Every structure is written in C-alpha cells, then in structure tokens.
Amino acid sequence: MIRITRLAVVVALLSIYGIASAQDNNRIESFPGEEQIVYATDIITGAQSVNEYLPLLKGKRVALLSNHTGMVTEKRHVVDTLVSSGVNVVCIMSPEHGFRGSADAGEHVSSSVDEKTGIEIISLYGVKHKNEDLTKRFDVMVFDLQDVGVRFYTYYITMTKMMEACAEAGKEFIVLDRPNPIGYLTDGPILDMKYKSGVGYLPIPTAHGMTLGELALMINGEKWLKDGIQCKLTVIKCKNYNHKKLYRLPLKPSPNLPDMRSVYLYPSTCYFEQTPLSLGRGTDKPFQVYGHPNIKDKEFTFTPVPNYGAKDPRYKNQVCYGVDLRREPSIAQIMEDGINFSYIIDAYKSMNLDRNYFFGSGFELETGQLWIRNMIKEGKSAAEIKAAWAKDVEAFKKQREPYMLYE
Numbered sequence: 001m002i003r004i005t006r007l008a009v010v011v012a013l014l015s016i017y018g019i020a021s022a023q024d025n026n027r028i029e030s031f032p033g034e035e036q037i038v039y040a041t042d043i044i045t046g047a048q049s050v051n052e053y054l055p056l057l058k059g060k061r062v063a064l065l066s067n068h069t070g071m072v073t074e075k076r077h078v079v080d081t082l083v084s085s086g087v088n089v090v091c092i093m094s095p096e097h098g099f100r101g102s103a104d105a106g107e108h109v110s111s112s113v114d115e116k117t118g119i120e121i122i123s124l125y126g127v128k129h130k131n132e133d134l135t136k137r138f139d140v141m142v143f144d145l146q147d148v149g150v151r152f153y154t155y156y157i158t159m160t161k162m163m164e165a166c167a168e169a170g171k172e173f174i175v176l177d178r179p180n181p182i183g184y185l186t187d188g189p190i191l192d193m194k195y196k197s198g199v200g201y202l203p204i205p206t207a208h209g210m211t212l213g214e215l216a217l218m219i220n221g222e223k224w225l226k227d228g229i230q231c232k233l234t235v236i237k238c239k240n241y242n243h244k245k246l247y248r249l250p251l252k253p254s255p256n257l258p259d260m261r262s263v264y265l266y267p268s269t270c271y272f273e274q275t276p277l278s279l280g281r282g283t284d285k286p287f288q289v290y291g292h293p294n295i296k297d298k299e300f301t302f303t304p305v306p307n308y309g310a311k312d313p314r315y316k317n318q319v320c321y322g323v324d325l326r327r328e329p330s331i332a333q334i335m336e337d338g339i340n341f342s343y344i345i346d347a348y349k350s351m352n353l354d355r356n357y358f359f360g361s362g363f364e365l366e367t368g369q370l371w372i373r374n375m376i377k378e379g380k381s382a383a384e385i386k387a388a389w390a391k392d393v394e395a396f397k398k399q400r401e402p403y404m405l406y407e
Contacts, residue, residue: 025308026068026251029259032327037260040245046176046213046236047071047078047144050085053174053236056140057087063138065093065124065162069146069251070176078144078176083117090137092121095145095158124158135169142174146253147212149180150267151191152199152366153253156212160201160219167231174234177213177405181263183243185209186397187338188267189389191368199365205393206339206368207267209243210400217403235405242407255309256286265325268340271367274360277347278304278320282313290343291322295350300324322347341372342382 046053047070062082064070070078082089092099092114099114099121112121122134141162145155159175166173188206202224208215213235220230241247248260257263262285269287272279280289282304289302298321304313323346329337348358359373367373375385 028249028252031259031261033331034260037246037248037331039248040240042240043179043245043247044239044241045178046238047081047178048073049176049236049239050081053142053176053234054085054087056172056174056234057082057142060088060139061090061137062087063091063093063134063141064089064144065095065141065158066144067094067099069178069249069253070144071251074250078142079114079117079119082142083119089117089119092119093124093134093141093162094121095124095155124162131165131168135165135171138171140172140174141166142176143212143216144176144178145212146178146249146251147180148253148257148263148266149182149185149207149209150270151188151202151204151206151208151368152270152273153266154199156215157198157201159212159216160225163216163219163231163233164225164229167225167229170232172232172234173216174236175213175216176236177211177238179238179241179245179247180209180211180243181247181249181260182207182267183209183211183245183247183406184335185267185338186393187386188393189367189369189372190392190396192364192370195364195368197362197365199362200368205389205396208396208400210403211238211405213237214400214403214405217405218400221403222399237405244407256281258284258286258309261285261326261331262287264331264334268334268337269325269343271341271344271363272347274363274366275344275347275358276351276360277322278302278314280304281310282307282316285326286310288325289322290325290347291320292347292351293318293320295321295347297350298322339386340382341376341385345376345382348376 064079066078072078072081079089079092114121143159147155163173185207186205186209190205191200191203193203216233220233252258266287269279272290277290277292280286283289283302291302293315300323301319301321303319304315305317351358363373364370372385
C-alpha cells in the first residue's frame with residue numbers, strides 16, 4: 001500500500017512537472033534593458049471580464065477558437081473557465097502553432113483531443129474543412145487569441161475566415177479582446193489585394209495599430225467578408241487599455257517570438273522571410289539577428305540549429321555572417337523608427353550574390369506592394385521608402401476611425 005502511494009506521488013509529480021515545463025516553454029522571456037520599459041499593469045483583457053460574456057453563452061452550443069495565449073489567469077485557460085461555469089463547449093478550434101502553441105510556423109497541426117477537458121480540438125491550420133461541417137456543430141463561436149498587430153501574423157486571417165463562416169451560417173461570433181503589444185504603431189505599406197495570400201489577407205498596413213476586436217469591427221463594417229456579408233459580432237472590450245500603453249505579453253504568442261524585443265522588431269525583420277537570408281530561426285533570438293553564409297563583410301556570426309521553434313531552420317548547422325540586433329538599436333529607437341527597411345537595404349547591399357536572387361517570389365506577399373522592391377533596387381533610402389506610403393497610412397487611419405474602441 002505504501003509502495004502504491006509513493007508511486008502515485010511520483011506519477012503525479014512527473015505529471016505536474018510536465019505541465020510546468022510546457023508552461024515554461026510558453027512563458028515570455030526577458031531581454032537586456034527591458035527593466036527600463038514601463039509596462040501597464042492595470043489592463044483587464046476581454047477574457048478576464050467573465051461576467052460580461054457568460055450570459056451570452058447560456059443554453060448555447062459553444063465553439064472556442066483559441067490557443068495557449070487564451071489565459072484568464074496565469075494558470076487558468078479560458079476553456080477551463082467556460083467548462084467550470086457550466087458552458088457547453090462542444091469543440092475547440094486551433095490556428096497555426098496548435099492549441100498549446102508548440103508547433104513551428106507552417107507546420108501541419110493535426111486535430112486531437114484536449115487532455116484536460118476531453119473536448120475535441122479541430123485544427124484549422126494545414127487542414128481543409130467545409131464551413132458547413134464546422135458551423136453545424138455550434139450556435140456561437142468565442143474567439144480568444146493574442147495577436148501582435150502585424151499583417152503577416154496570421155491569427156487575424158483565421159478570425160476573418162471564421163467570421164465569414166459564421167456569417168454564412170447565421171451563427172454568432174464573440175471576440176474576447178486583448179491588447180495589441182505594438183498598438184502605438186500604424187505604419188507600413190497597405191496590401192495591394194492582388195497579393196492577397198496566407199500571409200496577407202486584408203487591405204491594411206504592415207502594422208495596423210488595432211486590436212483584433214477593433215479589426216473585427218472594421219472587417220464587418222467595411223464589408224470585407226465574401227460578397228459583403230456581415231456576421232453577428234460582439235466584442236468584449238479590454239478595460240483600462242489605450243493604444244499608447246505598453247503591454248507586456250505574459251506568454252510567447254508563437255515559438256519564434258520569445259521576448260518583447262522580438263515582438264518590437266518583428267514588423268521590420270519578418271520581411272527577411274522572403275529573401276535568401278536567415279532571420280535567426282534556429283537560434284534563441286529569432287527576428288533579432290539576420291545573416292547568410294555568403295555575407296563576408298560582417299563580423300557577427302550565428303549558426304542555426306534545430307530547436308523548440310524551428311525543427312528544420314534555414315542554413316541548419318551553417319555559420320551565417322550578419323547583424324546582431326539583440327541590444328542595439330534601443331527599444332525607444334525601434335519604436336520611433338516604426339517599419340524600418342534599413343535592415344533589408346543593408347542586407348541587399350551586403351549580399352555576395354546576384355541581386356536578382358535577393359528577392360524571393362513571395363517578397364510582395366510580405367510587403368504588399370511591388371514598388372518597394374523597385375525602390376530598393378534603385379538605391380532609395382529607408383526614409384524615402386517610408387515617405388512613399390505615408391499618405392496611404394493616413395488615409396487608413398481615417399478609414400478605421402469608426403471602429404476604434406480605445407484611444
């Protein structure tokens with residue numbers, strides 16, 4: 001009897017350790033100099049305003065579209081809150097990176113069952129579903145994902161597609177809003193819709209400066225869904241939030257955004273995805289370094305290796321020469337610069353390759369406009385490129401005004 005008890009304790013401890021390890025993998029990391037940033041500490045997310053959305057779910061079949069970021073408290077997920085409150089959650093739907101957030105970017109995510117609740121998890125990434133097969137399961141969809149405010153960060157695309165499916169089926173769509181960690185920034189080229197793709201889906205700037213709740217209202221109001229249809233939309237607002245406040249994410253939104261410095265640099269360095277360079281996947285600081293084995297005029301080096309966020313990184317086990325952005329520029333400078341093409345221009349000039357090889361076929365899918373490639377080839381500066389989209393961004397700011405929930 002004693003042996004059984006001890007064994008049970010050991011098993012329980014191992015189970016707890018496994019859960020803790022998963023939580024540790026997802027926890028946002030600190031970075032040098034972060035202590036100088038003044039983050040807001042009084043913000044209440046939509047998911048935390050439980051009493052506002054529970055009455056909307058009473059007696060209904062509920063689908064939850066969420067992932068590991070859908071936390072109500074540090075240790076309590078929104079699905080656990082819903083189930084413990086008697087809500088009939090019939091299925092969980094997960095986007096890129098999976099429900100627990102451990103899958104690589106672009107990695108196929110299979111459907112499964114949530115071990116804690118026993119609820120079916122339906123993967124929406126890398127798996128094709130007929131909308132009617134999904135929507136017939138539920139009466140209302142609850143959406144709770146932490147976004148990072150960038151056009152090529154794909155959670156908003158998942159939201160748009162599910163809003164469309166709900167609109168077609170006459171189902172309700174509820175957004176539990178969360179702060180935009182770069183909500184201070186509205187910048188970058190507007191997507192030309194001829195380049196619409198899985199990394200750019202709406203005519204918005206690279207950094208749109210909106211929460212997903214605000215963006216959902218704009219999608220509905222501007223009739224951007226198929227055939228101009230609109231869904232029955234409710235947004236549960238954040239409290240004590242405005243776009244000037246800096247919000248520190250409690251968890252990594254995805255495996256390759258390990259800390260807030262990566263989040264702040266991401267809108268400018270993600271453009272490297274469509275060039276021959278590595279942007280640090282396979283290192284501990286993705287989006288904070290960039291380089292290539294053939295760049296020889298740089299002293300800084302890094303070597304991509306398989307890791308938690310990149311199982312098969314570009315230039316695996318090869319020494320890359322490039323630039324280190326882990327300490328410089330300062331966060332204040334990154335925020336002031338906004339979308340900064342100087343990194344791309346620097347790499348373009350440093351590449352010991354045919355210049356035509358620098359721009360991948362999908363470069364416009366990231367930038368949203370052909371003229372950026374042309375301006376870089378013509379030797380224009382980052383400031384000149386930024387000036388070229390300035391009027392478009394101002395027009396977008398006016399267009400979005402009716403949908404803004406926060407100052």
